[in-house]
Amino acid sequence: MWDIIINSLFLVIPAYSANFFPVLLKGEKPIDFGKKFIDKEYILGKGKTFEGTIGGTLFGMFIGTILIYVYPILNPYYLVTFGTNMYHHNFVTIFLISFGAILGDIIGSFIKRRFGIKRGESAPLLDQLDFLVVSLMLVSLVSEIKLSWVVFLIIITPIFHLTSNLVAFILKLKNRPW
Numbered sequence: 001m002w003d004i005i006i007n008s009l010f011l012v013i014p015a016y017s018a019n020f021f022p023v024l025l026k027g028e029k030p031i032d033f034g035k036k037f038i039d040k041e042y043i044l045g046k047g048k049t050f051e052g053t054i055g056g057t058l059f060g061m062f063i064g065t066i067l068i069y070v071y072p073i074l075n076p077y078y079l080v081t082f083g084t085n086m087y088h089h090n091f092v093t094i095f096l097i098s099f100g101a102i103l104g105d106i107i108g109s110f111i112k113r114r115f116g117i118k119r120g121e122s123a124p125l126l127d128q129l130d131f132l133v134v135s136l137m138l139v140s141l142v143s144e145i146k147l148s149w150v151v152f153l154i155i156i157t158p159i160f161h162l163t164s165n166l167v168a169f170i171l172k173l174k175n176r177p178w
């Protein structure tokens with residue numbers, strides 16, 4: 001069980017980082033250029049900006065780079081405990097997982113707008129899992145991801161996500177606690 005927890009968290013930290021960072025940037029240039037879709041609703045809405053998209057991807061990669069450098073320090077302990085190597089990131093996986101997180105969140109917003117759910121209104125499960133699913137899909141193209149990690153992450157991510165949004169709300173970074 002501990003191997004599942006350690007590997008899946010090590011894998012997903014850049015995605016969480018990429019997903020959380022945009023809220024701090026308070027970006028102003030929407031990537032849909034404020035345009036509406038055929039349903040006369042915003043394509044994505046003002047919550048998906050260039051600043052957040054680029055900044056989030058870069059921040060996820062920055063945290064991922066730290067993970068690449070701490071790996072040689074952590075892995076020997078993992079190896080003696082579990083008898084195998086820990087999951088290791090490289091520059092391709094940290095890009096795919098960070099960009100995937102941002103892309104998944106954008107796809108989530110697109111879906112919300114099509115259902116008439118306004119920016120910032122909640123869409124339970126979609127809000128918490130959109131970034132994770134796309135991020136894991138992209139990284140699984142280039143590295144081996146275990147099903148048990150995916151299951152674990154799908155269970156814990158909504159809990160993490162709701163807690164971090166609550167903290168952002170208390171710090172007045174978000175208008176709503178979700």
Ligand code: CTP
Pocket residue numbers: 022023024025026027044045046047048049050051052053056102105106108109112118119120121
């Ligand atoms: N953000 C951004 N660019 C992104 C993603 C997020 O600038 N690509 C910023 C926006 O300021 C956004 C905040 O991070 O309001 C929180 O993101 P999120 O909860 O995903 O957006 P919502 O405002 O809830 O919008 P939506 O309903 O479309 O999810």
Ligand code: MG
Pocket residue numbers: 120127178
């Ligand atoms: Mg949201």
